[in-house]
Amino acid sequence: MIDGIGNYRDFWPHYLGAHRDPRTRLVHFAGTGLGLALLIAAAATLNPWLLLAALAAGYAFAWFGHFVFEGNRPATFGHPLWSFASDFRMLGLWLGGRLEGELRRHGINPDSLPRLRGRE
Numbered sequence: 001m002i003d004g005i006g007n008y009r010d011f012w013p014h015y016l017g018a019h020r021d022p023r024t025r026l027v028h029f030a031g032t033g034l035g036l037a038l039l040i041a042a043a044a045t046l047n048p049w050l051l052l053a054a055l056a057a058g059y060a061f062a063w064f065g066h067f068v069f070e071g072n073r074p075a076t077f078g079h080p081l082w083s084f085a086s087d088f089r090m091l092g093l094w095l096g097g098r099l100e101g102e103l104r105r106h107g108i109n110p111d112s113l114p115r116l117r118g119r120e
Contacts, residue, residue, distance in 0.1 A: 012089075020109075
C-alpha cells in the first residue's frame with residue numbers, strides 16, 4: 001500500500017485530485033490518443049519501436065502536465081496499473097460528457113474543462 005491508498009475505490013478520487021488543472025487533463029488526453037494511434041500503427045506494421053514510442057508518448061505528455069501545470073508527482077510512480085486504467089477512465093468520461101459531473105462529485109471544480117463541440 002503506497003500513499004495510504006489500499007484499493008482502487010479510494011485511488012480514483014486521489015487520481016482526479018491530481019488532475020485538477022484542465023491543462024493537465026488535456027495533455028493526458030493528447031498523450032493517450034497519440035499512444036493509442038502509435039499502438040495501432042505498431043500492430044499494423046509489426047514495428048516494435050512504435051510500441052515503445054506509444055508508451056513513451058503517453059507517459060511523456062502525462063508527466064509534462066504533472067510537472068508543469070500541477071506541480072505534483074504523477075500517480076504512475078506509486079500505482080502504475082490503477083493510474084493506467086484511470087487515464088482511460090478519465091478519457092472515457094470526458095468523451096462521454098460525464099467528466100464534469102464526476103469531478104464535481106469528488107469536490108473538484110471543473111471550470112475551464114476542455115469540451116468537445118456539441119457534447120455538453
